[in-house]
Each structure stands twice: as C-alpha cells, then as structure tokens.
Amino acid sequence: MLRPDLVLYEMSDVGASAAARRAGIPVVSHVIGRSMPANPMLGDAGINVWPDLVRDPELTALPTVFRPRPVPWNEPGTVPSWLDGLDRPLVYLTLGTVAFGATGVLRAAIDGLARLPVDVLVARGPGDPGEFGDLPPNVHITGFVPQSEVLPRADLVVHHGGTGTVLGALAAGLPQLVLPQGADQFVNAEVLETANAGRALTGEEVTADAVEERAKTLLDDARVREVAARARHEIAAMPAPSEVVRRLEEFAAHA
Template sequence: MRILFSCRPAYGHLFPLVPLARALRHAGHEVVFATGQAFVGKAEELGFETYPCGISIAEAEVEARRRHGDEDVARLLITMFADLVPRATVADLGSLLPRIRPDLVVYEQSDAGAAKAARDAGIPFVSHVIGRSMPPELQRLAAPEMAWLWDGGPAPADLMLGDTAVDLWPDVVRDPVVAALPTVLRLRPTSFDLDVPMPAVDPAKPLVYLTLGTVAFRATEVLRDAVDGLSRLPVQVLVAVGPGDPAVLGAVPPNVRVAGFVPQAKVVRQADLVVHHGGTGTVLGALAAGLPQLALPQGADQFVNADALVASGTGEKLAGDEVSADAVAEAAGRLLRDESTRDTARKARDEIAAMPDPTAVAEELIALVKGF
C-alpha cells in the first residue's frame, strides 16, 4: 500500500509520526509525507519522499493577528486551526492526492484539513494523536467555523481527530475524549531522536534533564529561572534547547551543561528527574522511563498535560507567576526525594511497555484499511 502522512511543519508535529511511518515502511509499504515547505527537507532527511503542503502555524498566526488583533485568543486559535491552516492543506492536498493516489492518509491531529481532502478524494483517513483533544469550551466555539471540514454533517466527538485515531496516551494519563472515539488503535509512545551525540554525564551523580521543547514561547526567561533553581541542588543538570542557541543562557553554573538537540530517549534512561514544558513527547518519554516530572507549562496543550501529570501522581507543576528559581529548587528537590511519586511513575512505565509497539499497530492499521 501507499500511505501518506500529513503534518504541520514543526518538530513536535513531525517526530511523533516517525515510529509508525518507519514501521509501515519496514513492513514493505510505500510511505510518503506532506508538510509545510520549511520541513520538507527535514522529512526527506529521515528517508521519506516528501511533498510541500499547506502553511506553517506561525504563518497562520500572523494572518490571524492581522485579521483580529491580539485581544481574543480563542478567536485567533479558531481562525488559525478552523480556517487558515486547514484550507491551505485542503487546497494543496486536493491537487496532490489524485496524482499520487495513496491508499490511506494518516494525519496528525492538528492537520484536520487532511481529513477533509482525503474524504473529498474518497481515500480512507486516520488521525494520529500528538497531544490532547481540543478543550470543550473551544470545541463549542469552533464547531460552527469547522462545519465545512465535515461537509455540514454531524461533527465528530473531537473536531480535529475524526472518528478513527491512533492514540499514544497510556491509561494513567489518558485523554477521555480520545478514549471515547469509535475506533482507537493504541500505540506505545516510542521516542524518535535525531542522530546526535549523547552529552557526557557523571553516572555517580543524580541527573536532572531540563528542556522547554522546540517552540519558544517565553522559554529563555523560564529556562534561566529553572537553571538557577536546579543548580542549587546536589545534582548535574543537562539543558536541551532544541533548535535554539545554547549560548542564549549565557554563563551557567559548573553543574549545568547546555546543549541543542540531545538523544532524549538515552538521556531519560540516565536521568533521575525531568523538568520540562509539558509537551506531549517529553511527558510520554519521561513516563516511559518511569521518571517523576516537574512541568513548567508555557502554552498550547501543555497546561492540560501538566494537570494530567499532577492528577496521576507522576509529577508536579509550576505555571505562570509560580515559576521562580526558589520554587523550582523546592519542587525539584521534593520530587528527587519522593519515593511515592517515583513508584507511581514506574507503574506508568510498566503500562507503557505493555502497549502495542509500532510494528503491531502497523499491521492493525493495514487490516483496518482493508476493512474500510
């Protein structure tokens, strides 16, 4: 079969799709990608034939702000994800799909225009979870604006995800909206890392891994507070700034090392605590390693992810004005000592290990397509 994966041009939208895409390719299927121009080369570097498609979230935000200003955040988000982003995707895939004729379209959940384009072309489609479902209040506001995506028919339980989804969330932090979809394929969250070296760490000293992901928000200010607080503890701190400049933090204490991208799966296997922004990939990667987490959410669905960690007993959160060097030091120190939180995180690790791996889900997906 030929399978098209569609995603927005951002690391947090591309990387979660790679394990399943590779499993499908390994099983002998032809896998191609469609994404924004800025990430075409990045997907090609991973070995996938890739087509330019749609616009970036940043481009959509610029246009949404031009239309509405900065006052109504909900209106900005609805304009971006119910109008600008999906219409650009529908337009580009509308001409691409008849040319390449895939047997299935797999789209990451924020790229709902791909579902519309696939439906228009008569091609089966499945969403791939990369985060949490849209909050109910935003769904109510967005539903009228997104009716065109579903051809005026009944809206699905989640406006982005449709009725069939690949779900990465283990039960301990599962999204109930996704769990209730008509057809759900459970997939073990599997880390994908760029081929970058593992920074040297001292195995005899506790390691705290600190990252705020690949989307900046107000990352530098929060990173400085976190570095200041964590450096006071008797630990070594590894900071990953992703595509950012490691020099942005300036001089750091002797027990702190700053890097760009790191092999996160290897890092968490050696870490004792993860302090992060609440991004889905880092949340799931830390849970898969059985580690307690301190979330410092900055935007998007990071606040919901942080709340899920707290509710599950696998971590704590500091948000907004709560973030300070003193607060980070206190919370991190507590988590490093707290065996109850660590035991709960280990149970989550064991649950994740028992979930179906990408190879098994690839087989499920192909069987599902044959049944459409």
C-alpha cells in the first residue's frame, strides 16, 4: 500500500487534512488568500506565496511557513502587436471570466477609462466582445491575453481582485484599482487599500466617473507606485518554488 511521507493540500480542503492526520502523516497547507479562517484549516506547516506587504498575520501561529515566490502562469497566447511602441500609459482591464453578472461593471470601467489619455487593453474572457458595441479608438477589447506577458507592459491594472491577478500585479510593481464582485475579492481589495498598494470601488460606487477619477489618481500617485515597487522587489527576493520543494523534502524527512 502506498503511503506518502507528506500531504500538501489547498487550505480549504479540510478532508485531505483530516485524512492525513488520522493516518499520522504530516500535512502542509497551501494558503489561498486572506478570506479563509486560519484554523482549523492550517496544517503542521504552511505554504504562503503572499509577500510581507500583504501577508496574513494569523499565519504566524504556524511554527513553519514556506515562502515561495508567486510565479504568474497563464495559457499560452499572443500579446497584441499594437502594444509595441506605445507612447502613452497602458491600462490593463480584466474582470477574470466576468462572473457574478459583472458585465455592467465592465462597461462602466471601459467608459471611465476611455476618457483618460491612455490606451486600454480589455481582457473580456468568454463571450462576445461585440456586445459592447462601438468603442473609442483607445480601447481594445479581446477575449484572453497572456496576462503574465501583458503585466510588465502595463502602468495600471483595473481588475476584479482575484488572487492571481493581485499577486501578478504586485510582482510587476503595478498600482491596482480593484472592483470586487465576490468570493475573496473583497478581502483582497481591502488588503491592498490598507497597504496603500491600490484602491477599490464596490457596489454602486462603480460608475464611469468614479473609475475615471480613481484611475487618474493612481496613475499620478507616486506614493502608491512606491509601495507597489517595494512589493515587486520583495517578491523577486523570495525563494524560487524549486528551492521550497527541497525544503519540503527536508521537512518531511524530519517530521
């Protein structure tokens, strides 16, 4: 019978943790965000990819926390050729898969950003980009883009607050305007605001006028950009995932 030396689980999968503990196998929980209650979902040790700037202080209860660098990932894709040689700021706008019925939020964001002297790349996700009708010439809408390749070219990210996009933008040192729609997105938005790494608009606050005003402020706010740059340097200094795998092997051998 196969018996693992270590069980790694995503922290909300409490069944995996319970089964491993009953079998006497050490468990390591992978932290997925700031909205999950820390206990009893944490293991004997934890994996936390969040930099100190936005790290959950409750994780200090664990005696061992592994801190791999968050590595952006996306399906292979092509970066739009018009991004080459831009002579004004680029705003990247995405609401993920536009879940939670957020088409109206995306429309408001497009209308607000279009008023600024910027180029706007909108990653619509699934659905027909044509549903938004004629768009101003500085707004370019598509389905999907390779986000990890777009972020280094951007000056501001306007998004839903998903953990992947939050960490990807921090790794690129970008200010963020978060328009949360559900799940952990509201907590992520609050964390970014508290750290002064971004701003948020929620519910009825999301209007074209408000998006225009907040985006303009973030593009000009040197303090927010400084905090975002600090997060980028911190993430770059975190150990590579391959190094953390080696440390996990040592942890399992001595647990």
